[in-house]
Amino acid sequence: MTMTDGRTGLARRGEALAARHLAGLGMEVLERNWRHGRAEADLVLRDGAALVICEVKTRRGLGYGDPLEAITVTKARRLRQLAGAYVSQADEGFGEVRVDAVGILWPDDGRPQLRHVRGVWS
Amino acid sequence: MKLGHTRAVALAGVAGTLVDVEAHIASGLPTIAVSGLPDKACGQAPDRIRSAASAAGVAIPTQRIVVNLSPASITKHGSLFDLPIAIAVLAAAGVVRSQVATDAVHLGELGLDGSIRGVRGVLPCVLAAARAGVEDVVVPLENVAEARLVDEIRVHAAASLEELLEWYAAEHRRGTPVPLASPPPPRPVTGARVVDMADVVGQPEARFAVELAACGGHHMLLSGPPGVGKTMLAERLVTVLPALSRSLALESHSIRSLSGLAAASSSLDCTPPYEAPHHSASVAAIVGGGSGAVLPGAISRAHGGVLFMDEAPEFRTSVLQTLRQPLESGTVTIARARESVTFPARFLLVLAANPCPCGKAWGKSSECTCSALELRRYQSRLSGPLMDRVDIRVTVPPVPRGAFVEASGEGSAAIGARVLQARGAQAERWRALPERLNGTVPGSVLRRPPFRLPSRVTATLDHGLDLGTLSLRGYDRVLRLAWSTADLSGHTTPTADDVGLALHLRSGGMAA
Incomplete structure (x- = not known):
């Protein structure tokens, strides 16, 4: 991987922050960085009866656009497939499947700003 | 629920429909989706809008934005929807x-730097907006x-999105009216060649034919060897036509404007247009069409003026055939699977042919x-239904050397004055008809009282009809021309001489 430690570090910090935020909303974190084949889900959560696959995108600045802009329709569709894969191997059942996205803007010298979008694939 | 709203115009031909542009900001991944049948250029508006907005110092919300162009059933062509979509989105964003x-x-189209760029078809859009009762337009x-x-x-014109946003902010906060567009500076007069009938050497018969064509709106065929001045005569026909009325202009x-040819003149150009397409022109170039948005062709650009087809027999037969319907109706309808577009196309047709x-x-x-075969094929290309609609057939002979020393012919102004007077007489006489020109009066009107001519006047014509040298359609055509010659010579009704002259002009030229 060509990613430097600094950047993966930022991603890890972002994912941890997102997990805390979603837990605060009453969701239960089932998995972190759950891999299936070549795809990976940053966070897998249970929200009541619903299975939530959540993509977390963290950026230092807006130079390349809003973090959420990086999540394209193709990406969202891949996450939806990932949700299906998770359900088929899970022991428990889910009433509903949802894909969420969390965008975090985390400047080097400031507090992170987090935005959570529910149900990006609909 | 955040909603933004503004208006635009969608064009089909020269007819515009008022379009409501709505933008809705919803929760979701950041996208701008345009719905309501946009074409490719219109559907790409979001890409330009994002850059233009950031250049103007405002941010498009990073949320899901749905833009709807209503009524959604008509296709929205082109980039002129950039500006209204941007304004609707920014209104939704507050x-x-x-x-x-x-x-x-x-x-207007938006540049990535936030500039508002010129588009085609602004005049028909603004006309449609004004007719729909809209009070302000930004172009x-x-x-x-x-x-x-x-x-x-009221016309407003901003150079950039930033400038326009400042105006709106000032209007909202302090009630400052949005500034009106100032008239553009008059364009320097380019050294346009001024043509005049006085330039034509000799050719008394052709000169008279031009005057007659202008007077009654008669289509014309000029035939003669190369280099005798057929093109010259056709070009000068527009100089003797009356100026266009405001609505026609x-x-x-x-x-x-739709063809992207509108000059930036601050006054309405009332000069009748002159179009001279080359004989290699395609059907779409002549009648209109093209891929994507339907564009007007040469016959529509010649609306109200002259369409000159030099080397007429060299035009493709399909092109010549497509002229028949517009010649009859004064409009051309281009039908597509999804839309049908009508353009005005009332023009004076001038054909030129070599012998x-x-x-x-x-x-x-x-x-x-x-x-002999080549000759016959050449002449047969112009015969048939198209020539049925051509009233004047005149032969343009080579100019004899003696004509050079003659005093120059009458100028366009004097001829134009006579044409205008003759047109006045026609408008008065045919006031009950939808088209008040001799060239378009139905034959039945001419053959029945009160416009039926006494038999001593039409004796030569009646004789021709009896002998079968003249068809009934030909008979009507001669009558129409006779009325025009009468109008030009100031007779209240055609005399036997007028009829004789008309008969001569109709049968002159090629054997067609």
Whole structure:
């Protein structure tokens, strides 16, 4: 991987922050960085009866656009497939499947700003 | 629920429909989706809008934005929807709060630097907006001249999105009216060649034919060897035609605007247009069409003026055939699977033809090298239904050397004055008809009282009809021409001489 430690570090910090935020909303974190084949889900959560696959995108600045802009329709569709894969191997059942996205803007010298979008694939 | 709203115009031909542009900001991943049947250029608006907004110092919300162009059933062509979509989105985002912005029609393409760029078809859009009762329109700076031709609407023109947003902010906060567009500076008069009938040497018969064609709106065929001045005569026909009426001039200007040819003149150009397409022109180039948006063709650009087809027999047969319906109805309808577009196309047709393909079949010592078959094929291309609609067929002979020293012919102004007077007489006489020109009066009107001519006047014609040398259609055509010659010579009804002259002009020229 060509990613430097600094950047993966930022991603890890972002994912941890997102997990805390979603837990605060009453969701239960089932998995972190759950891999299936070549795809990976940053966070897998249970929200009541619903299975939530959540993509977390963290950026230092807006130079390349809003973090959420990086999540394209193709990406969202891949996450939806990932949700299906998770359900088929899970022991428990889910009433509903949802894909969420969390965008975090985390400047080097400031507090992170987090935005959570529910149900990006609909 | 965040909603933004403004207006635009969708064009089908020169007819515009008012379009409501709505933007809705919802929760979701950041996208701008345009719905309501946009074409490719219109659907790409979001990409330009994002860059233009950031150049203007405002941010498009990073949320899911749905833009709807209503009524959704008509296709929205082109980039002129950039500006209205941007204003609707920014209104939804709370950046634009002015009521003026909501009610106004916006037209224009956005550059990535936030500049508002000129688009085609602004005049027909503004006309449609004014007819629908819209009070304000915002156009690109480039299109101010044509937009200001419409009286019943306030025209605003901003150079950039940033400037426009400042105006709206000032209007909302302090009630400062959005500034009106100032008239564009008059364009320096380019050294346009001024043509005049006085330039024509000799050719008394052709000169008279031109005057007659202008007077009654008769289509004309000029035939003669190369280099005798057929093109010259056709070019000068527009100089003796009466100036266009305001509504006709607006139609003509609208067509030029759609073709991207509208000059930035601050006054309405009432000169009848002159179109001379090359004989290799395609059907779409002549009648209109093209891929994507339907564009007007040469016959529509010639609306109200002259369509000159030099080397007429060299035009493709399909092209010549497509002229028949517009010649009859004065409009051309281009039908597509999804839409059908009608353009105005009332023009004076002037055809020019050489006597044969090599052009030398002239005079006693003919050097023509064409075979009999070639000759026949050449002449047959112009015969049939198209020639049925051509009232005047005149032969343009080579100019004798003696004509050079003659005093120059009468100028366009004097001829134009006579034409205008003759047209006045026609308008009075045919006031009950929809078209008040001799060239379009139905034959049945001419053959029945009160316009039926006494038999001593039509004796030669009646004789021809009896002998079968003249068809009934030909009979009517001669009558129409006779009325025009009478109008030009100041007779209240055609005399036997007028009829004789008309008969001569009708049968002159080629054997067709």
